[in-house]
Amino acid sequence: MANPNDPESVTRGTAVQLEKARRDKLDRLVAMGVDPWGRRFDGAAPIADIRSVGERVAKEADDGPAVRIAGRIMLLRSAGSLVFVDLHDRTGRIQLMLGKKQVGPEIWKVVECLDLGDIIGVDGRLGWSKTGEMTVFVSQLEFLTKSLETPPDKYHGLVDPELRQRMRYLDLIHGEGVRDRFVSRCRIVEAVRRVLAARGYLEVEGPTLQETAGGAAARPFTTHHNALDIPLVLRIALELHLKRLLVGGMERVFELGRVYRNEGVSTRHNPEFTMLEAYEAYGDYGTMMDLTEAIILEAAKVAGTPTRFEWMGRPVDLTPPFRRARYDDLLREVTGCDPADPASVAAAAAAAGVETAGRHPDVVKSDLFEATVEKTLDGPVFVIDYPASICPLTKRKAGRPEVAERFELYVAGMELANAYTELNDPDLQEELFRTQLAGLAAEESMARMDTDFIKALRHGMPPAGGLGIGIDRLVMLLTEASSIRDVILFPIHRPRA
């Protein structure tokens, strides 16, 4: 209970008290001539390496190899004039022992100023404690950085999901498997680039600020350029500029970057997310299926993902080749309707609760597919050959103008990749841009007029295959994460009240 007679007690919350204790120690360090914010510390070995050396040190040896390490103090156990420290670096954790007699009075005064979360560098000999724990017996200590904040509960860590995301730095330190997952994300992204580079693709960077948000069906973020005094939007896809590069003779290009969609937030959606799009001249959607498999398999390898596992409670088997199934066939199997007969599709749609009134038959079909078939796809499965009218950027199948050469890759009911044989007929492209599908709001359509893009196509874009992969979702799959927030370091949040 705060003492009302004590004027200081009003401002003395726990947090204030905890910080004061740390600042007192900081002042003591300064008073004894120790810089609490440290300097360059050369020659520290990764703790993981030290540990493998330690395995070869005899248990009773008191002349183990000299080692030098640096890291953060995760646990402190004081037994009088003997202090045990669990030190963390990016590679692992190891125990230190600091003895009053062993380190001498100068260093011991520094030891008395250590708190959980402080960063130190030490020299010592590697060996084993009496209770059989691999230990660095410290002889020298260099104070590197003071922590002024109390770390989370040393046993439970940071549990509150909101705090974990807002204070990701703490989550990375204390969260079980959190750092491993983000390391996996780095490895996966590296693998994606490696697979594409090996096939002769060039990585490029298109504009993120655009006049027209094209290449996908989504609401863009809007902004304004002051000097030019023009409205701009943030890109929602990479497609149209990469295709311009195909026209420009960069026959194999990809971009791996951020796109922005001004839409809902959920466990599968963040307003900014990372997309891969790759385009290969003289290929088609079949080429892209092979590429997709190659990328996913290599990514799974570097992430250490098993071939068979469960994700979102559903079985996934990454054994190649992935299953391929026609859109219409799946629709027929699941709903029993005749996909070629709009009346039959409409009846099935009505039965599934899909709105049909005043809507284009292919939109109804697409909604029916999403409402019934998608959920059933454990995958991975390439769904191929989509209704042409919902694919305004896709080449039609030879002799079958109602079918588009497009595939989407589904895993556990979630769309992971989307690819087509690219439409390169400028006249047809312009017509598709002009034709707004009945029952579709402008923002729901991919068919946004981009006259500059049409102009590029008129100069001749080679026949090509194009592929898009949602990298965040790929990472979710391969690290078995159930929320996109677990694979994005800093997901969006409402400002704190």
Added chain:
RNA sequence: GAGGCUGUAGCUCAGUCGGUAGAGCAUCGGACUUUUAAUCCGUUGGUCCUGGGUUCGAGUCCCAGCAGCCUCACCA
């Protein structure tokens, strides 16, 4: 956008029937030269998410709002 759940100390959580706030960790003080979430004794620390309402009295009941999580819808 709809529904459900949650919000109490720096962190993790209790809080019974409505009677003025509890634990563990952390902090501070003490004991300890072999600890492992060290242990033991003592200590400090509260805008009970915010604002209303009911009541003699609200962490608790009611209403509204804010934030988070989950499910669904849309999308990738």
